[in-house]
Amino acid sequence: MNRDPVDYYNEISKIRGQSVEKYAYYLLAGNASAIAFAITQTHDTPLSTVAIPLILAVICWAYGFYAGCRFLDYSLAVMDSNIDRIQIQIGMNPICGSDPMIIASGVDITRKIEDEHAENANRYGTRQFPAIVIGAIFFIAWHLLRMALLNPQIASWINRVLPIFAN
Numbered sequence: 001m002n003r004d005p006v007d008y009y010n011e012i013s014k015i016r017g018q019s020v021e022k023y024a025y026y027l028l029a030g031n032a033s034a035i036a037f038a039i040t041q042t043h044d045t046p047l048s049t050v051a052i053p054l055i056l057a058v059i060c061w062a063y064g065f066y067a068g069c070r071f072l073d074y075s076l077a078v079m080d081s082n083i084d085r086i087q088i089q090i091g092m093n094p095i096c097g098s099d100p101m102i103i104a105s106g107v108d109i110t111r112k113i114e115d116e117h118a119e120n121a122n123r124y125g126t127r128q129f130p131a132i133v134i135g136a137i138f139f140i141a142w143h144l145l146r147m148a149l150l151n152p153q154i155a156s157w158i159n160r161v162l163p164i165f166a167n
Contacts, residue, residue, distance in 0.1 A: 020125070021075070027128040028068040031061040034135060049164050050145055057138035064131030067124045074121035081114035 038058055042051070084093070088106040091098040096106040148154040 021072070024068050024071050024075075024125065024128065027132060028065055030132050031064040031068065031128075031135070034061045034132065034139070035065070038139065050149065051142070052164075053138045053142035053145060057135040057142065060131045060135030060138060064128050064135065067127040067131060071121050071125040071128065074117045074124060077117040078114055078121060081110050081117055085110035085114060 035058055038054060038061075042054065045051070085107055087093045088096045088103055088110060091103065093106065096102045145158075148158060
């Protein structure tokens with residue numbers, strides 16, 4: 001089967017873009033669900049120092065959600081800049097018109113903007129996964145701490161070694 005390499009490249013690029021977007025939405029849902037779950041587990045619990053790991057977990061998940069939203073915003077901005085650059089290149093931009101010098105300048109400017117948006121999208125996109133994992137570690141630490149404080153022997157040891165978590 002002979003395929004046009006350009007068509008194949010475009011198809012693979014499109015599939016990759018869709019996969020990255022789905023992954024970002026998956027992580028957004030994961031962060032939001034983790035926050036909601038933490039709330040359901042603590043809705044009748046008084047605030048105390050024992051909640052410090054849980055608070056840190058929720059902060060991580062909230063940041064992961066924020067990073068995911070920013071990733072999607074910048075990803076859309078990359079596509080918008082790309083569309084603008086193509087319009088300029090083919091002479092369809094009403095501001096640049098068909099003047100070759102203005103087109104060249106417009107293409108350079110939009111490429112720089114596109115690169116900046118791509119850099120920001122990458123920065124925020126790579127922060128989503130660590131945020132959800134670190135949040136999960138804090139959540140597990142909080143859960144283990146709560147369980148340990150239910151055992152009188154472990155609770156007395158924790159109160160001696162880590163007085164901040166004393167009941």
